[in-house]
Amino acid sequence: MRVGPSQEEIRRQNLGALLRYVHVHGATSRAELTSALGLNRSTIGALTAELAAARLVSERAPRETGRAGRPSLVVRPESARVFAYAYSIETDRLRAARIGLGGVVLDRRQAARPPGLPPEECLPVLAGLRKEMHRSVAEGSVYVGSGVAVSGRPRHPDGPGRRRAEGAVPRQPDRDDRTGGGPEPPLEKALGEVLSPDRPILVSNVADASAVAEHVRGAAAGYDTVIYLHRDGGVEAGIIVRGQRLTGCGGYAGEVGHMVVQPGGRPCRCGSYGCWETVIGEHALLQAAGRGDAAGRDAALRVVDAAARGDASAQAAVRQVGDWLGFGVANLVNIFNPDMVIFGGTLREVYLAAAARVRSRLNSMALPTAREQVRLRTPQLGEDAALIGAAELAFEHLLADPLDR
Amino acid sequence: MRVGPSQEEIRRQNLGALLRYVHVHGATSRAELTSALGLNRSTIGALTAELAAARLVSERAPRETGRAGRPSLVVRPESARVFAYAYSIETDRLRAARIGLGGVVLDRRQAARPPGLPPEECLPVLAGLRKEMHRSVAEGSVYVGSGVAVSGRPRHPDGPGRRRAEGAVPRQPDRDDRTGGGPEPPLEKALGEVLSPDRPILVSNVADASAVAEHVRGAAAGYDTVIYLHRDGGVEAGIIVRGQRLTGCGGYAGEVGHMVVQPGGRPCRCGSYGCWETVIGEHALLQAAGRGDAAGRDAALRVVDAAARGDASAQAAVRQVGDWLGFGVANLVNIFNPDMVIFGGTLREVYLAAAARVRSRLNSMALPTAREQVRLRTPQLGEDAALIGAAELAFEHLLADPLDR
Numbered sequence: 001m002r003v004g005p006s007q008e009e010i011r012r013q014n015l016g017a018l019l020r021y022v023h024v025h026g027a028t029s030r031a032e033l034t035s036a037l038g039l040n041r042s043t044i045g046a047l048t049a050e051l052a053a054a055r056l057v058s059e060r061a062p063r064e065t066g067r068a069g070r071p072s073l074v075v076r077p078e079s080a081r082v083f084a085y086a087y088s089i090e091t092d093r094l095r096a097a098r099i100g101l102g103g104v105v106l107d108r109r110q111a112a113r114p115p116g117l118p119p120e121e122c123l124p125v126l127a128g129l130r131k132e133m134h135r136s137v138a139e140g141s142v143y144v145g146s147g148v149a150v151s152g153r154p155r156h157p158d159g160p161g162r163r164r165a166e167g168a169v170p171r172q173p174d175r176d177d178r179t180g181g182g183p184e185p186p187l188e189k190a191l192g193e194v195l196s197p198d199r200p201i202l203v204s205n206v207a208d209a210s211a212v213a214e215h216v217r218g219a220a221a222g223y224d225t226v227i228y229l230h231r232d233g234g235v236e237a238g239i240i241v242r243g244q245r246l247t248g249c250g251g252y253a254g255e256v257g258h259m260v261v262q263p264g265g266r267p268c269r270c271g272s273y274g275c276w277e278t279v280i281g282e283h284a285l286l287q288a289a290g291r292g293d294a295a296g297r298d299a300a301l302r303v304v305d306a307a308a309r310g311d312a313s314a315q316a317a318v319r320q321v322g323d324w325l326g327f328g329v330a331n332l333v334n335i336f337n338p339d340m341v342i343f344g345g346t347l348r349e350v351y352l353a354a355a356a357r358v359r360s361r362l363n364s365m366a367l368p369t370a371r372e373q374v375r376l377r378t379p380q381l382g383e384d385a386a387l388i389g390a391a392e393l394a395f396e397h398l399l400a401d402p403l404d405r
Numbered sequence: 406m407r408v409g410p411s412q413e414e415i416r417r418q419n420l421g422a423l424l425r426y427v428h429v430h431g432a433t434s435r436a437e438l439t440s441a442l443g444l445n446r447s448t449i450g451a452l453t454a455e456l457a458a459a460r461l462v463s464e465r466a467p468r469e470t471g472r473a474g475r476p477s478l479v480v481r482p483e484s485a486r487v488f489a490y491a492y493s494i495e496t497d498r499l500r501a502a503r504i505g506l507g508g509v510v511l512d513r514r515q516a517a518r519p520p521g522l523p524p525e526e527c528l529p530v531l532a533g534l535r536k537e538m539h540r541s542v543a544e545g546s547v548y549v550g551s552g553v554a555v556s557g558r559p560r561h562p563d564g565p566g567r568r569r570a571e572g573a574v575p576r577q578p579d580r581d582d583r584t585g586g587g588p589e590p591p592l593e594k595a596l597g598e599v600l601s602p603d604r605p606i607l608v609s610n611v612a613d614a615s616a617v618a619e620h621v622r623g624a625a626a627g628y629d630t631v632i633y634l635h636r637d638g639g640v641e642a643g644i645i646v647r648g649q650r651l652t653g654c655g656g657y658a659g660e661v662g663h664m665v666v667q668p669g670g671r672p673c674r675c676g677s678y679g680c681w682e683t684v685i686g687e688h689a690l691l692q693a694a695g696r697g698d699a700a701g702r703d704a705a706l707r708v709v710d711a712a713a714r715g716d717a718s719a720q721a722a723v724r725q726v727g728d729w730l731g732f733g734v735a736n737l738v739n740i741f742n743p744d745m746v747i748f749g750g751t752l753r754e755v756y757l758a759a760a761a762r763v764r765s766r767l768n769s770m771a772l773p774t775a776r777e778q779v780r781l782r783t784p785q786l787g788e789d790a791a792l793i794g795a796a797e798l799a800f801e802h803l804l805a806d807p808l809d810r
Contacts, residue, residue, distance in 0.1 A: 223654070224654065225653050225654050225658070237740075241646045241647070241651055242646070242647070242649060244647060246646055246741070247742070248630050248741055248742020248743060248775070249628070249629065249630045249742055249743060249744040249778055250742055250774055250775065250778045251742070252742040252772065252774050252775045252778075253630070253740065253741050253742040254740070254742075255739040255740065255742075255772055255775070256739070256740055258739045258770075258771075258772055259736045259739055259740060260666070260732065260735070260736060260770055261665070261668065262668060263666065263667060263732070270772060271769075272769060272770045327665065327668070330665070331664045331665060331736075332740075334660040334661070334663045334664055335642075335658065335659070335660065335661055335664060335737075335740065336651070336653055336658050337652070337653020337654055337655055337656070337657040337658040337659075337660070338653065338654060339654040364676075364677060365663075365665055365677045366663075367657065367660055367663055367675060369655055369657050370653070370655070370657045370660070373654055373655045373657075374654075
């Protein structure tokens, strides 16, 4: 609570709000910005001029509108020029992308991750992917920072990842933000040194990053309570509550894969028994299909393919996993009353193959209003969700204070 | 996003912030207010003078400090003068209290609720309790509004209950707040007409109101992620995430009692099978103790008493319910990574009698960091939590804009 922000603070907040608006919504006319941001025309003009001078946005006349009068100029983010690098460290693959302001994927690369290779040892591979992408970066481009989404990684409620991803324009950006909050965790440090020595690097969890991306510019845009389920080996969730990520007190929220759904059920890798993961994880699907000696993303997707081609044991496996998928979703729907549940990672294919089983479980187990209100969806951004979400983290610093460089 | 608040808006925000501070923290010296609110001494002096002139706070010299220099005046809320009425409509009882600014219970009353009596038909009883309390209200007192906590009632994310209870000072209080948001639900309307025709009345859920109270001034003060479990017949939760209530998209979040923990288990009143409520609800406890024909709060508490006195079947029942209590709490701990779980309603006694069973389940089922971080507690405000929480809703309007009357 201050006596009130200074004119300079208000100007910076407004610059951030305008840039954020076109980052999220894409090309927007000045007239629409005037109304969306509650600022007058001359202020919008001045702010746009400043952002254009910094080459963060460009302005041009719209196509012929057919209406009389001078048309309102259209402001768009400089997506080809201002970019972040995004990485995802998944169970059996490593991905990297160059993502422009506005969430545009400009380039992307992928490599296999040898089974069990620790995240730290994936760094040379990621650095190689970055180097490849860097060759095609045009002169005059601006690199703002990097984001990394890691499978199974805690969510750091007090780390920079969270602070930068909240979406709200801070009333008073904290200059010491980057260095505050205790010692940097080892993975962040190593990632920063190798991949982004000169700009911030933000590390998040794949489920969280995907949830953020779908919430900002995907299937869940405009919804406040969203559960993004992600399966990549195990099962976890990125959960959005009131438009912000649920992190819990220590960054460990979202471990829905370890909700016990079958007391005394199969042993789980966590040490407990009958966790949701033991009945809907990739291993459970493979085992139910009689392929318990296979493993990994591709093997799991082959079961769903086989089911689609009429393989009876694969079909039975998909039905069984679909039932359990609906079971756990019903519990989450009763707990959160979400607007939307998104089936991501390799749960996408299972959901698409067994949507009727999932819905049927929901109908028998979830309370009527909550089950009527929830929308079941697959990621609108597809597999890009994790990378686009990681890039959102990297853009956050720029959006909070666009001319601070 | 505005060009910036006006001086008048800033003044009103600051008045609200100061009043909220002493409402939450009690008597506070001017020096402490200066530092807590980030305002200078003369501003604090002027704001305090305005609030004192409106008789919302009073100032007096502190007791002898032993330090040199003029002691800082102490500002306190006018708890005896400025008050709300709070009501709770529970399964088998009706309660009412008069609660002063600062959360002080000034008076309280209670009556039985005949089994199954609809909330609307409880109104004459509540009106009677109010009338009794009203007799002892001193002349010059100020009634600010009423709050009602109803067992098993949805949480209205878009209703006034939520808007008023978020705790944040709105940057621009909406003058049409009271009349916006669609038609008023019937219970709110009836309650308002009978109990508070001249001032706002806010309706919430008992679990939610209790969670708010414990979060503002009870066991969970200072914690961001809190689960308040409430058992009053059935089981539900008031959940605080990032310091705000989890309502879900339609006001139905927190129905943790219908999380299925035992596939194919006992039929639940919701139509599903094996819900958490079927194994930890009051009926489950009574049934496990061989008292399945009894019902209600007192009967449930007698089982816990009997267990404490050595009754073997009561002890077995408490152990069994304690096991299942820990089971569901472990699931919630994995999902939310909460700072704290509070055992309220008649779960308080079960938890106290079976804390070791609960903790043991948590240790075997919850992920290590999350279980180490969670604090298990009973309500610091005891049974007053629901009433104090209901009063918080009623004070919210005053705290948002103290001189708007």
